[in-house]
Amino acid sequence: MIKNEALIFEKSVPGRRTSLLPACDVPERDLGSMIPTEFLRAQPPELPEVSEVDAVRHFTALSKMNHGVDSGFYPLGSCTMKYNPKINEDVARYSGFSRIHPYQSEKTVQGALELLYQTDKMLAEITGMARVSLQPAAGAHGEMAGLMIIKAYHQHRGDTKRQKIVVPDSSHGTNPASAAVVGFDVIEVKSNEFGGVDIPSLKAVMSDEIAGLMLTNPSTLGLFEENIVEIAEIVHQAGGLLYYDGANMNAIMGKTRPGDMGFDVVHLNLHKTFSTPHGGGGPGSGPVGVTKELVPFLPGPVVERAVDKYVLDHNRPLSIGRVKSFYGNFGVVVKAFAYIRSLGAAGLREASETAVLNANYIRARLQDDYELPFGKTCMHEVVFSAQKQMKFGVSALDIAKRLIDFGYHPPTIYFPLIVKEALMIEPTETESKETLDEFIEAMLQIAREAETNPELLKSAPHDTIVKRLDEVKAVRKPVLRYAKEV
Amino acid sequence: MLSEMGNDSIQELFADIPEPVRLSRDLLLPPALSELELASYLRKLSQKNINLDDTSCFLGAGAYDHFIPSAVANLISRQEFYTAYTPYQPEISQGTLQAIFEFQSMICELTGMDIANASMYDGATALAEAVAMAVSQTGRNEVLIANTVHPESREVLKTYAHYKGIAVKEIGYHNGCIDLDALAAACSDQTAAVIVQSPNFFGIIEDLGQAAEVTHQHKALLIASVDPISLAILKSPGELGADIVVGDGQCLGNPISFGGPGLGFMATSKALMRKLPGRVVGQTTDVDGKRAFVLTLQTREQHIRRDKATSNICSNQALNALAATIYMTVLGKEGLKEVATLCLNKAHYLHDQLIQSGKFAPVFSAPFFKEFAVTSAGDTEALNDALLADQIIGGYALEKSYPELKNGWLLAVTEKRTRPEMDSLAEKAVNHYD
Numbered sequence: 001m002i003k004n005e006a007l008i009f010e011k012s013v014p015g016r017r018t019s020l021l022p023a024c025d026v027p028e029r030d031l032g033s034m035i036p037t038e039f040l041r042a043q044p045p046e047l048p049e050v051s052e053v054d055a056v057r058h059f060t061a062l063s064k065m066n067h068g069v070d071s072g073f074y075p076l077g078s079c080t081m082k083y084n085p086k087i088n089e090d091v092a093r094y095s096g097f098s099r100i101h102p103y104q105s106e107k108t109v110q111g112a113l114e115l116l117y118q119t120d121k122m123l124a125e126i127t128g129m130a131r132v133s134l135q136p137a138a139g140a141h142g143e144m145a146g147l148m149i150i151k152a153y154h155q156h157r158g159d160t161k162r163q164k165i166v167v168p169d170s171s172h173g174t175n176p177a178s179a180a181v182v183g184f185d186v187i188e189v190k191s192n193e194f195g196g197v198d199i200p201s202l203k204a205v206m207s208d209e210i211a212g213l214m215l216t217n218p219s220t221l222g223l224f225e226e227n228i229v230e231i232a233e234i235v236h237q238a239g240g241l242l243y244y245d246g247a248n249m250n251a252i253m254g255k256t257r258p259g260d261m262g263f264d265v266v267h268l269n270l271h272k273t274f275s276t277p278h279g280g281g282g283p284g285s286g287p288v289g290v291t292k293e294l295v296p297f298l299p300g301p302v303v304e305r306a307v308d309k310y311v312l313d314h315n316r317p318l319s320i321g322r323v324k325s326f327y328g329n330f331g332v333v334v335k336a337f338a339y340i341r342s343l344g345a346a347g348l349r350e351a352s353e354t355a356v357l358n359a360n361y362i363r364a365r366l367q368d369d370y371e372l373p374f375g376k377t378c379m380h381e382v383v384f385s386a387q388k389q390m391k392f393g394v395s396a397l398d399i400a401k402r403l404i405d406f407g408y409h410p411p412t413i414y415f416p417l418i419v420k421e422a423l424m425i426e427p428t429e430t431e432s433k434e435t436l437d438e439f440i441e442a443m444l445q446i447a448r449e450a451e452t453n454p455e456l457l458k459s460a461p462h463d464t465i466v467k468r469l470d471e472v473k474a475v476r477k478p479v480l481r482y483a484k485e486v
Numbered sequence: 487m488l489s490e491m492g493n494d495s496i497q498e499l500f501a502d503i504p505e506p507v508r509l510s511r512d513l514l515l516p517p518a519l520s521e522l523e524l525a526s527y528l529r530k531l532s533q534k535n536i537n538l539d540d541t542s543c544f545l546g547a548g549a550y551d552h553f554i555p556s557a558v559a560n561l562i563s564r565q566e567f568y569t570a571y572t573p574y575q576p577e578i579s580q581g582t583l584q585a586i587f588e589f590q591s592m593i594c595e596l597t598g599m600d601i602a603n604a605s606m607y608d609g610a611t612a613l614a615e616a617v618a619m620a621v622s623q624t625g626r627n628e629v630l631i632a633n634t635v636h637p638e639s640r641e642v643l644k645t646y647a648h649y650k651g652i653a654v655k656e657i658g659y660h661n662g663c664i665d666l667d668a669l670a671a672a673c674s675d676q677t678a679a680v681i682v683q684s685p686n687f688f689g690i691i692e693d694l695g696q697a698a699e700v701t702h703q704h705k706a707l708l709i710a711s712v713d714p715i716s717l718a719i720l721k722s723p724g725e726l727g728a729d730i731v732v733g734d735g736q737c738l739g740n741p742i743s744f745g746g747p748g749l750g751f752m753a754t755s756k757a758l759m760r761k762l763p764g765r766v767v768g769q770t771t772d773v774d775g776k777r778a779f780v781l782t783l784q785t786r787e788q789h790i791r792r793d794k795a796t797s798n799i800c801s802n803q804a805l806n807a808l809a810a811t812i813y814m815t816v817l818g819k820e821g822l823k824e825v826a827t828l829c830l831n832k833a834h835y836l837h838d839q840l841i842q843s844g845k846f847a848p849v850f851s852a853p854f855f856k857e858f859a860v861t862s863a864g865d866t867e868a869l870n871d872a873l874l875a876d877q878i879i880g881g882y883a884l885e886k887s888y889p890e891l892k893n894g895w896l897l898a899v900t901e902k903r904t905r906p907e908m909d910s911l912a913e914k915a916v917n918h919y920d
Contacts, residue, residue: 002774468577
């Protein structure tokens with residue numbers, strides 16, 4: 001088997017190491033005198049034995065096999081891969097933020113508590129909510145906390161029949177998964193011909209067993225739900241609450257607010273809308289915001305402002321409880337705080353306006369060559385279908401892989417599930433017209449290639465360190481860890 | 487751009503937002519700051535906090551001030567790592583994928599388990615997810631948790647369990663260890679899992695082997711929550727019979743950062759592979775037969791299985807897991823053992839200094855790793871305040887979580903603490919009572 005970069009274990013040489021620690025400055029005792037020998041390990045774990053330069057070269061080599069936002073355009077729909085300002089990385093590393101212990105006394109962490117309190121207030125204003133908890137670690141975690149709040153609210157009113165959550169068929173997979181984690185049954189409603197919630201279907205499922213509706217607006221199709229006011233009325237009249245999946249918040253900052261649309265609970269993804277980097281899959285941060293009526297149910301503790309100081313309020317009898325250790329992914333919150341303070345109200349609105357402009361520009365320029373399932377103005381992302389190209393045997397996957405040859409990260413594909421051969425493109429506001437034009441030219445060329453040379457697409461990508469993978473083999477014969485060859 | 491699109495204004499693009507819900511004013515936010523102003527403002531805000539660089543920290547209780555080699559921050563700052571997303575396109579994500587594969591391998595080495603996932607949010611949520619796994623695997627609905635498990639982990643578990651309809655019973659302690667008799671009495675064929683932390687919240691090394699024996703008598707699963715650094719010298723939970731191993735990995739190369747972001751980890755046996763939550767990377771080959779790595783076993787996950795998924799987790803703590811991988815690589819086999827041994831020796835040194843002073847008494851007599859509990863005649867908050875005046879961050883007041891341990895003081899000693907720092911702490915703490 002040909003290997004690219006060897007595994008770090010394969011570079012290991014017995015006895016090789018880097019000396020990083022001082023000698024022990026207290027009397028050294030025999031391990032067995034401190035810990036009974038039956039608890040002690042006979043051999044240390046087989047971690048790699050390499051020098052520092054070996055390690056640095058190894059991980060540098062690995063990094064070169066990746067594509068990041070700084071490498072080039074990354075129009076991965078639904079993920080909002082906007083540019084991550086460098087200053088945010090610097091400020092999060094200030095020792096006053098990165099080198100503080102969560103159990104230090106409140107008087108020694110007033111700056112951190114102030115930052116959490118101010119972020120709560122700013123996110124509440126942006127979403128039209130009363131308060132926001134910064135404890136959830138990611139979007140799905142925020143969803144889970146938000147759904148727990150909905151359940152706790154109904155239970156507190158003695159309304160124990162509400163055990164079902166409604167989600168549209170276009171929803172993110174995390175929505176039904178989070179509902180299940182919280183012990184709800186999931187009811188799916190279909191989308192109408194315009195990509196919105198089908199109102200008759202929604203009315204048909206509403207009952208006194210429905211705890212709430214989870215909605216992404218703009219939807220995962222990149223379309224604003226025009227009937228949102230009516231939908232909110234339907235859900236509220238039936239006694240349910242409205243949950244806002246904030247994955248697509250980047251389209252509407254300063255233009256409209258979930259609270260004004262009638263939503264009761266909102267989660268945000270700071271790693272999408274608020275520019276914190278995605279880190280190769282995390283860490284994120286998934287704050288959950290609620291209306292005034294639901295504030296008592298927020299996860300605890302909550303930062304409150306006393307006369308002359310900030311305090312952690314642990315005494316919250318109706319709280320759903322804790323969902324994570326300490327106060328959430330604080331370091332991520334610092335970056336989002338820096339972002340909001342950099343942009344201000346006008347800057348955030350302009351970010352959303354430009355994100356929507358950029359997506360519509362791509363829509364307008366590609367709609368003759370790629371099928372547009374919902375032929376209307378989109379918001380911050382546009383969903384095409386590769387159905388036209390399928391006539392030549394070329395799939396959304398092939399188009400995605402061919403884009404890699406042009407130096408782009410592919411769009412999200414095969415999602416939302418209700419669009420066949422979906423290609424979901426989210427350019428974000430941080431891309432220039434020149435970048436968009438180059439991408440569009442590549443997409444147009446690929447559309448031509450699909451007709452004239454489909455094989456070129458089906459064999460793509462061509463210049464990457466590995467080509468298409470045998471994913472079936474990975475599942476059938478799982479190799480999930482290194483094992484020494486004997 | 488607008489003219490090429492056939493639009494007159496950007497406002498037209500927002501026409502789908504119904505008039506009544508449009509925001510007709512500016513958001514009420516503080517004025518925008520330039521980069522220069524922002525850096526200065528945040529510097530000042532950060533300086534309102536007392537940070538560990540300016541103090542000697544003896545506070546642990548789940549978040550630890552371990553040494554972080556320079557190579558870690560340097561390498562995770564490479565944009566190819568931190569500005570990428572989940573490696574959905576393996577051809578241009580081999581760096582992240584291989585690093586996760588190496589992370590999984592190292593976690594398996596430490597824990598003595600067959601497989602590990604790509605990370606969880608933190609140790610507490612990893613524990614709660616392990617319980618969900620055990621409930622799903624056994625079809626039973628009750629779990630027993632030692633109350634020597636971190637109080638916040640128990641809180642998080644109770645939150646998750648309440649909404650899933652899982653009953654959680656706490657098992658008390660005896661001499662700082664799980665009360666094995668009480669465990670044996672409580673464990674039954676209704677028990678899905680027993681959860682034990684080792685070293686536990688008091689820093690004490692639990693007898694996982696005995697806990698496993700009791701647990702397995704009732705065909706329940708043992709979930710062990712562990713400190714990964716301790717596993718450089720302690721017998722692995724896999725060897726001792728654990729079925730699922732979780733823990734918090736902040737101590738592996740991640741700044742303490744007011745409690746996050748760090749990472750949780752989870753490892754288990756092959757038998758439980760299909761119940762594992764979260765991302766997993768596997769090895770395969772590409773069309774040319776070259777070795778390659780890819781996200782695998784995805785039919786467990788939310789984006790495929792929706793409400794039937796093993797968990798709702800999507801984003802995890804990938805960059806923190808990368809930091810942990812680099813940390814374990816740079817320190818290596820001998821280095822991690824050295825860290826563990828230094829912690830152990832230093833913690834015992836400080837323990838003995840305090841006890842020999844006559845002003846402090848041990849709370850328990852069981853073996854401990856890098857943390858230990860002592861008690862004194864006075865209030866620990868007052869003691870910590872006095873130490874703060876000398877730039878020492880004292881221990882955790884155990885009374886907050888264990889009302890019966892009045893004046894209990896939990897001190898953590900990492901390899902970073904020097905003998906002069908420990909002597910100073912001991913001297914000041916003893917003087918406080920003179």
